[in-house]
Amino acid sequence: MFQIRLRQKVKPLISLRYTDEWVGLLVILSLVAFGGVIVEAGVLRDWLTPPAILRVTLPAGGVEGLTVGGDVQLLGAHAGTIRSIKLNPSGDMYVIVDLDLQAKPFIRRDSTAVIRKQFIVAGSSYLDLNRGYGAPMNWDYAVISATPAPNPGDMITATLNDIKTQIVPTLESARHMMAELDATMTAMHEGKGSVGQLLTNDALIKDAEKTIVSLNTVISQLKPIENQMATIMSKADATMGNVKSMSGDLAKTTPHLPAIAASVQDSTADLPALLTQAQTTLYSLQKLTNQLRGMWLLGGSGQPKNSKKGWLPPRRVQP
């Protein structure tokens, strides 16, 4: 343990002067380099810049398992911690979140938060922030609202309840139908109702046999009529033959029809002119008659009846 410093009489190979000063200088240079690296890495900036404060209003159900120091995630990554849980005077609860600065651009006015469990149904609760795309957040008083994540257990329970409410009436109906079927079959076996009588009573079958016998009689009576029908059909066939012959004659006549139509057309083409000529002749005759009537030799006055020719007389105006 104890070292005895002996005077060395051997002259060292290398003699260093001011060794302590050089070592001190090296330490100082190392510290300065370390400080420069820290400044360059921005560690100090992170330390010196305060975190963003985000208030998250909780649902009416309460904190839903959130605790102070709980995790806050954004897009699946850690984005902050819950600093405190507060209760405001109106009775609503909210938490104050220390949000990492790098998460600030993703939180906007339309961002929301969901309270989730670490393992869906179990584990510690954490706040899952959604990325917003709306207007930028006012970070002087940033508030978003949180909703609890739907509980899978509740959903499963609700689905089972739905299935139960739909299946139970069906089972009741099926039970009722089976009871009715059982009663019906029992009644049929006991000979009740028409079907039951069919099963137990042979009177109906006997009636059916009688009907078949009657039908046989009717058919035998219809046989002579069938012979008459054959005669009628042969006559109809002869008539159709005549019609066919007539159709053949008509077909032979048809080629002459265009010529006949052309003749008729030629004849009728002159009719309008003939009518016009007749009309003109009649009108001329009428004028001649009027003139003859006006002749004094034939008893006329020589003057037209009405000096205002063409005007109907006022006595024709009927009130």
Place this chain on the structure above:
Amino acid sequence: MKKIILSSAALMSLAACGSTSQPAPIAFDDPVYAQAMDTGESAFDLKRYKVAMSEYRTAGQQALKRDDGPAMAEAGYNLAVSQLAAGQPQDALKTVQDVSQTLLIRHDTSVVSLKLVQAAAYYQLKNYTQAIEDAAAPMAEADKDLAGRAALIMGLAGYDSGDNAALQRAYTRLHNMKKPVSVSVLADKKEIEALSLIKTNPAQAMSLAREVADLRRDEGSYNEMSRALALAARAASISGDHAGAASLWARAAQSAAAQSGSQMQKDADQWGQLAGGVLLHPLAPPAQ
């Protein structure tokens, strides 16, 4: 022989003189117009009013083609008279207005006969005030037939509306008309006289109305004859001759029922009820 030849020549020259007539209006140089007007008149005389209306429309179209205002007035007047006779007073009014507008465009003087038609149309539409107002102008005309018919319309409208002043004006105009007058004007005068006397002297009014009915029958105006018979029936009823009134109502109803037109059928029903339920169509074929 010479005498025979000379007398024959004289007779032929006289015949030639007799066959010349007054020059017709210019529009009658147009054969389409002239034929349509003549056919329309014949149809009107045979009471084929639809045919007459069609012919007068053709004549009116031809007058428009000719840009002939007087011819247009003539055809339009005849068309409106035919519409009145067919019981279409609303159409007659429209025709009169259209013709007046056409004449106004051509700066032709308005025809007073159109006013007469307008007055008659308003009377048929039971617009008695307007009928009296429109009848005033033609009643002041010198043409006796025109003035007489206008006075008849004014008198009828005055009686139906209770305007005794109009009735008296019509009576005065007809009474002061210089003789001779036509049968039609004479009947108009007697009818207005009967209307003015029906309250004060119903017996004389009935006598006058019977005379009017005879005159109307003679000139072939059967609808006006029915009206005269109804007037006689009314006068008989006022004078207390209910049996005579029923007989006259029945005659008026049967005559009206035998004529065409919705107004005449309404009158026939009304007069038949006043007659006590007379058979309106005694010669009708039996119902199948």
